[in-house]
Amino acid sequence: MSVQPIRLFGDPVLRTPAAPVTDFDAELRKLVQDLTDTMLEAPGAGLAAPQIGVGLRVFTWYVDGEVGHLVNPDLSLSEETQDGEEGCLSIPDLVFDCRRALRVVARGFDMHGEPVTIEGSDLLARAVQHETDHLDGVLFVERLDAETRKLAMKAIRESDWFGAPPALKVSPHPLPTSGLTRPAGTGGLPRLGL
């Protein structure tokens, strides 16, 4: 198990488009393992490589008890949309209503280079869209309507973790002596972090 520090809003790596994977090697398999371990420890419903500081087009998800990953995703989205709460492990403790496509078909590869297709709706579709956005350097606050986005930016600026010293900012582990860490619970909204 190799839990990695999760990069937070404000880290330039989250605004940088990630590069396609070309080598399906041991390093990629370790990346998928690190993403999976870090996502499950958070816990979150998804995690993209840039969120642990790696600029490659890889993400993992954990929805309805199923864990998966996708490399070099290519999405087809339904016209029909869904409205619902969305969060992000890189923007801790905040959730906002975000409109997404209801269904998604995601084509890509597994860590061994085999072609795979993921079809999903609802939370899986939301997670796949959210994580693919991360690979394009896009954060979900950019998907919010103008008014909600304003509220989100204000809430981010007022968050304890925002602008905290790097040592705390990137720590995935609770530090019992500090008030600047993530609360133990997620306020009754588990698994919304992506």
Ligand SMILES: [Zn+2]
């Ligand atoms: Zn996210």
